[in-house]
Amino acid sequence: MDLITVEEIIAAAERVADTAVRTPLLPCHWADPDRPLWLKPENLQPIGAFKVRGAANAMARIPEDVRPRGVVAYSSGNHAQAVAYVAKRFGVPATIVVEENTPAMKIEATREHGAEVVIVPITEREVVAERLAAERGATLIPPFDHPDVIAGQGTAGLEIAADLPSVELVLVPVSGGGLASGVATAIKARCPGARVFGVEPELAGDAAASLAAGQQVHWPATDRTRTIADGLRAEPSELTFAHLRKLLDGIVTVSEDEIRSTVALLAHRARLVAEPSGAVATAAYLHRAADLPRGRTVAVVSGGNLQPADLANLLG
Helix, strand or coil, rough: CCCCCHHHHHHHHHHHHHCCCCCCCEEECCCCCCCCCCEEEHHHHHHHHEEEHHHHHHHHHHCCCHHHHEEEEEEEEEHHHHHHHHHHHHHHCCCEEEECCCCCHHHHHHHCCEEEEECCHHHHHHHHHHHHHHHHHCCCCCHHHHHHHHHHHHHHHHHHHHCCCCCCCEEEEECCCCHHHHHHHHHHHCCCCCCCEEEEEEECCCHHHHCCCCCCCCEECHCCCCCCCCCHHCCCCCHHHHHHHCCCCCEEEEEEHHHHEEEEEEHHHHHCCCCHHHHHHHHHHHHHHCCCCCCCCCEEECCCCCCCCHHHHHCC
């Protein structure tokens, strides 16, 4: 199976430059001085998450004469918003299939960008999206299982390497694996001495189980939905798992309580609103030090789309 290359990510960076924000690295003065920490705040993207990078690259790669037929995507929320936002910028009709337990805030934000939203059970979203795309002659933009999407997400890794060439450890959330695949590809090419670790919730730790087994271990969707980190309930595809096996130096899991407390810490200490999915990488830095290499660390805050009431509850 062909993996994406850093050259593809470099090309993607040019395509997404007018759509995605080049987020900074934020130094954390409250971190362990023996393990300096920087945050990569992808919650500052226009739709509040890194997903806009992959959506923008995939959209730009669709031939102009094909775009009027529209695009279809399936998502737990952030990819939905990203495709809807990018489609609006390109003037392309968008239909988004979301699972029925997707947070209302994410559904409404998707509709506000002009997309049609179709709500289905979690086990049906991919099948329904593929059917709609076939019926309408539209282009399917999957949330992670596509080289253009992975290359777009990898642009975050290029920025990390450019802003901190001496980085020694990058912590990145893992769900479907598109972000981790792209970031790891960029980091390994630009900072070959750095290590890249994935982070998952314990209650959706299928990628960790798969990497330990050396082959994919499938967890039922009903098990993965137990985690508060609603953006990390997918499982890797064959394509992304191939990237993870080759490029990740390790993977750790964090508990629900650790995720919750890290959301609060990021709000109080870093002044960042992070959704639970966006807090897992920092949670690993805080709670899995014994399982991680020491050194200059970057934790990717992958998103910040959190309903106000939920944020209030997490802040206590």
